[in-house]
Amino acid sequence: MESTYILPGLLILVALFFIYSYNRLVSMRNMADKAYSNIDTLLQKRFDLVPNLVNTVKGYMEHERELLEAITRARTEWLNASTIEENAGADQTAERAIKTLFAVAENYPDLKANQNFMMLQEELAGIENKIAYARQRYNRTVMALNTMVQRFPTNLIARLFNFGTRSYFAIESEQARSAPEINLRDGEKE
Amino acid sequence: MMDPIYSRIAANKRRTFILFFLYAVLFGAIGYLVGIYIGDPLFGMILAAIVFAVLFMISYFSGQNVVTKMAGAREVKKQEEPYLYNTVEALSIAAGKPMPKIYIIETEVPNAFAAGRNPDNSIIAVTRGLMNRLDRQELEAVIAHEMAHINNYDVLLATVAIVLAGTIVFVSVIARRMMLFGGMGRGGGRRGGQGQLIMILILLVVAILAPIFAQLLKFAISRQREYLADATAANFTGYPEGLASALEKITNQQVKNSPIENRALEGLYIVNPSLGARSANRQSVLFSTHPPAEERIKRLRAM
Numbered sequence: 001m002e003s004t005y006i007l008p009g010l011l012i013l014v015a016l017f018f019i020y021s022y023n024r025l026v027s028m029r030n031m032a033d034k035a036y037s038n039i040d041t042l043l044q045k046r047f048d049l050v051p052n053l054v055n056t057v058k059g060y061m062e063h064e065r066e067l068l069e070a071i072t073r074a075r076t077e078w079l080n081a082s083t084i085e086e087n088a089g090a091d092q093t094a095e096r097a098i099k100t101l102f103a104v105a106e107n108y109p110d111l112k113a114n115q116n117f118m119m120l121q122e123e124l125a126g127i128e129n130k131i132a133y134a135r136q137r138y139n140r141t142v143m144a145l146n147t148m149v150q151r152f153p154t155n156l157i158a159r160l161f162n163f164g165t166r167s168y169f170a171i172e173s174e175q176a177r178s179a180p181e182i183n184l185r186d187g188e189k190e
Numbered sequence: 191m192m193d194p195i196y197s198r199i200a201a202n203k204r205r206t207f208i209l210f211f212l213y214a215v216l217f218g219a220i221g222y223l224v225g226i227y228i229g230d231p232l233f234g235m236i237l238a239a240i241v242f243a244v245l246f247m248i249s250y251f252s253g254q255n256v257v258t259k260m261a262g263a264r265e266v267k268k269q270e271e272p273y274l275y276n277t278v279e280a281l282s283i284a285a286g287k288p289m290p291k292i293y294i295i296e297t298e299v300p301n302a303f304a305a306g307r308n309p310d311n312s313i314i315a316v317t318r319g320l321m322n323r324l325d326r327q328e329l330e331a332v333i334a335h336e337m338a339h340i341n342n343y344d345v346l347l348a349t350v351a352i353v354l355a356g357t358i359v360f361v362s363v364i365a366r367r368m369m370l371f372g373g374m375g376r377g378g379g380r381r382g383g384q385g386q387l388i389m390i391l392i393l394l395v396v397a398i399l400a401p402i403f404a405q406l407l408k409f410a411i412s413r414q415r416e417y418l419a420d421a422t423a424a425n426f427t428g429y430p431e432g433l434a435s436a437l438e439k440i441t442n443q444q445v446k447n448s449p450i451e452n453r454a455l456e457g458l459y460i461v462n463p464s465l466g467a468r469s470a471n472r473q474s475v476l477f478s479t480h481p482p483a484e485e486r487i488k489r490l491r492a493m
Contacts, residue, residue, distance in 0.1 A: 031286070038283055126276030129326075133284040136428065141286075 021154045025163050028145040032166055035138035036084075039169060042131045043078060043091060046124065050075045050094070053120050057101065060111040064104055070097040084167045091131065091169075098124060135169050142166045198418065202343040206350050210246065213354050217242040220361065220392055227388040249353035254305040254313045254345075256353050261303070261455055263293035263315040274321060278314060278333050284426045285337045290314045299448040300324065300440045303458040304336035305349045312340045317450065323443065324436055331423055331433035332440075335460055338422035344415050348458055356454060361396060413481045420486055424493055434490040437461065441483040 054068050061068065074097060078090035102121060105111055112118070146165040149158040157163075217238045225234020248256065258265075268275040274292060282289045290306070293315035300320040306312025314336045321329065339345050424430035440461045450463045462480045 035286065042283075122272055126272065126280070129276065130280040130283050133280045133426075137284055137286055 017153075018157060021148075021157045022161065025145075025148060025154070025158060025161070028141065028148060029163060032138065032141045032145050035134065035141045036169075038134045039087075039091075039131065039138055042127055042134055043087065046094065046098075046127045046131065047075045047078055049120060049124060049127070052116075053098075053101075053124070056114065056116050056120060057105075057111065060108050060114070061104070064101070067097060067101055067104065071101065084169060088169045091135075095128060095131070098128065139168050142168055198415075199343045202347045206347045209347070209351060209354065213245070213357075214242055216358075216395075217245075219395060223388055223392045223395070227392075245354065245357055249350045250307055253307060253349035253353045254311070256356075257303075257305040257349055257455065257458070258293050258313060258315060260352075260356075260452065261293075261295055261315060261450065263295045265313075266292050266294050271321075274316065274329075277326070277329055281330060281333045281337045281426060284334070285341055287337065287341060290337075290340060292316075294318060294321075295450060297449045298322070299445055299450055299463065300443050301450055301459045301461060301463055302332050302336055303455070303460065304339045304345050305458065306340060306345045307349065308343065308346065309340050312345055314340075319443070320440070323439055327427070327429060327432040328436035328439065331427055331429065331436050332460055334423035334426040335419050335433060337426065338419040339415070341422065342415065342418065344419065352454055352458065358396065416481055416486065417489060420490055421493070424490060430490040430493040434487045437483050437487050437490070 050071055054072060057064075057068065071094060074090050074094035077093060078087065081087045081090050102125075105117070105121075145163075148154050149163050149165050218235060221234040221236075221238020221241075222231050223234070224237070225231035228234060266274070271292065271294065274294075278292055279289055287309040290304070290309075291313040293313055295301075295315055295317040297317050298319040300317055300323050302314065302316040302320055304312060304314045314333060316329075316332070320332065324332065339348075420433060423433050427433070437460075444461065444463055448463055450459070452463070456462050456464050457480070461483060
């Protein structure tokens with residue numbers, strides 16, 4: 001008598017687990033999408049500022065042509081990027097070049113006094129920092145998603161509904177996280 | 191399977207509900223007594239229900255406004271404080287939550303708090319001194335700590351508790367006034383004796399319940415949540431040392447009679463602003479809203 005309930009009970013449990021896992025996968029995928037679009041928006045903001053930055057700096061930095069070209073190149077690279085890897089590559093090139101630019105700017109007192117440059121520097125420092133956090137956020141959501149997609153038994157459900165793993169938005173080193181080391185508040189006094 | 195953060199959020203929502211319920215009972219009791227005093231208990235209870243409904247709305251929907259007003263904080267926009275704004279925005283990205291509103295308290299004593307009812311309706315307030323004394327990484331760590339409180343719904347419980355606890359003080363003041371007034375104006379009146387008795391009863395109820403509610407407030411703003419927020423903050427920034435050194439600086443710079451010293455709000459701040467008032471930080475751990483800063487710093491450095 002009792003045994004007649006065991007099979008339906010088990011089926012219900014399996015169904016519940018199925019629903020739960022599927023919903024988790026969906027919300028994790030959406031979180032990863034949202035985190036990625038965050039990075040994208042910020043990269044857009046940063047690269048929108050690049051032409052302005054290059055124009056402002058050009059007149060002052062005669063000897064740093066290569067550096068400016070590297071920044072412009074990173075922007076072109078980013079405009080043509082379609083995969084996550086390409087986006088991440090452009091991001092990294094730009095981040096390094098902008099960081100160097102601000103470091104080099106220390107040698108140009110006239111440039112540092114330029115109102116427009118000061119504004120750009122502050123804006124870019126903020127954006128670089130946000131990009132670093134957005135990257136971290138994205139990589140974490142991707143790690144959680146990938147773990148669920150690959151682990152048993154959720155991998156069965158993932159395979160059934162075509163949930164794939166995602167690529168990380170890779171950066172080479174952790175030190176990139178601290179973004180450009182600029183003291184914003186003292187900038188005006190100097 | 192239950193995520194510790196989710197169970198934390200559920201616990202905070204449950205406690206907020208319990209808090210509201212207890213206050214409803216308290217207000218019902220006071221309304222009933224006032225009703226007897228007026229001569230119509232039903233009217234008194236209806237009155238109490240209306241007052242409570244208003245209080246509920248205020249504490250739930252605009253609790254953060256009450257709290258920021260109490261703290262003397264003023265809202266700032268991106269153009270005024272781009273550095274602070276960018277920092278908060280970066281951490282809201284790290285937490286994956288909407289951007290809270292930003293408030294500043296104009297005092298040199300470094301400190302910060304968060305308030306609100308959920309991540310969509312929340313604020314972060316920092317003092318001018320915090321911005322001036324911390325470097326970028328330390329400021330980020332403090333903001334991350336506040337984002338963690340918002341994330342965990344600690345702010346809902348704390349904000350509601352503070353507004354409701356404030357009303358108890360208010361009611362007790364009114365009751366005392368009424369007794370004084372009744373005592374002088376109607377001393378020889380028909381119901382003077384009975385009225386006085388009821389007023390004394392109300393006072394007794396408030397007097398007995400107020401400390402219980404104050405205790406609840408401490409329980410609500412439990413010390414455990416500070417460790418959790420510290421850990422979450424370290425996770426957001428990936429740099430526990432930033433928060434450790436920020437806590438060190440903040441703790442060392444709390445001063446006696448600072449403008450942000452406020453009994454009702456002390457549990458809200460990242461570091462208790464009343465620290466300076468007590469001799470050499472050696473306050474009793476039992477009655478504190480916060481774990482000792484040294485212990486928090488030690489745990490952060492062990493991460």
